[in-house]
Amino acid sequence: xxxxxxxxxxxxxxxxxxxxxxxxxIPLLEKFERLxxxxxxxxxxxxxxxxxxxxxGVDFEYRRIRLSLGPRFFAGTAPEREMWLIHELMxxxxxxxxxxxxxxxxxxxxxxxxARTMALKSLREAxxxxxxxxxxxxxxxxxxxxxxxx
Ligand SMILES: [Zn+2]
Numbered sequence: 001x002x003x004x005x006x007x008x009x010x011x012x013x014x015x016x017x018x019x020x021x022x023x024x025x026i027p028l029l030e031k032f033e034r035l036x037x038x039x040x041x042x043x044x045x046x047x048x049x050x051x052x053x054x055x056x057g058v059d060f061e062y063r064r065i066r067l068s069l070g071p072r073f074f075a076g077t078a079p080e081r082e083m084w085l086i087h088e089l090m091x092x093x094x095x096x097x098x099x100x101x102x103x104x105x106x107x108x109x110x111x112x113x114x115a116r117t118m119a120l121k122s123l124r125e126a127x128x129x130x131x132x133x134x135x136x137x138x139x140x141x142x143x144x145x146x147x148x149x150x
Contacts, residue, residue, distance in 0.1 A: 009033035011067075014046040021047060024074055028085050035086060035138065037093040040065050056088040058095035065092045083135060090134040098127045 006013040006022075008029040013022070029045065036043055043065040048055070052070035059066070067088055073081060101123055109116035 010036050010040060011043045011045050014044045017047060021074060024081070025069065028081060032082075032085055032089060035089045036065065039063055039096075040092065043067055043092070045069065054084050054088045056091040056095070058092055058099070060096045060099070067092075083139065086138050087131060087135040090131045090138065094127065094131055094134070098123070 006017075006026075008026055011029045011033060013025070017025070025045065039060070041063040045067045046069070048068035048070045050070055051072070052068070053072040053076070054070065055068045057066040057068070058064075073084055076084065102120065105119035105123055106116060109119055
């Protein structure tokens with residue numbers, strides 16, 4: 001059984017997904033659909049066969065996110081998959097700010113290669129750090145707001 005372009009809220013599974021992978025991803029997408037940024041109208045989710053975990057691409061102008069999930073994502077434990085998905089969704093939220101800062105840094109540096117390289121390196125590291133912090137904060141918030149198990 002293969003389904004094409006199945007919608008889970010604002011997520012849309014792109015391409016062919018095996019039943020096993022659908023079972024692994026659909027409950028996560030249902031659980032975390034509310035973490036998509038409010039401006040996002042559609043988030044395409046695709047299986048990526050490269051040796052990778054996950055990536056998030058943002059097309060802010062068209063209000064779209066592209067989420068690519070690789071073999072390492074599906075090889076992870078359930079808590080790892082949750083953390084990685086939240087992390088990529090946080091990238092989706094912050095990516096517009098990153099792009100604006102990236103363009104400003106590049107324009108200010110102009111032909112100064114050293115200044116441009118240093119600015120963009122710092123920006124990428126700060127972007128990853130803030131994304132990781134936001135992931136931790138969201139995970140802690142989810143832990144404190146989930147109903148207690150009997
Ligand atoms: Zn990241």
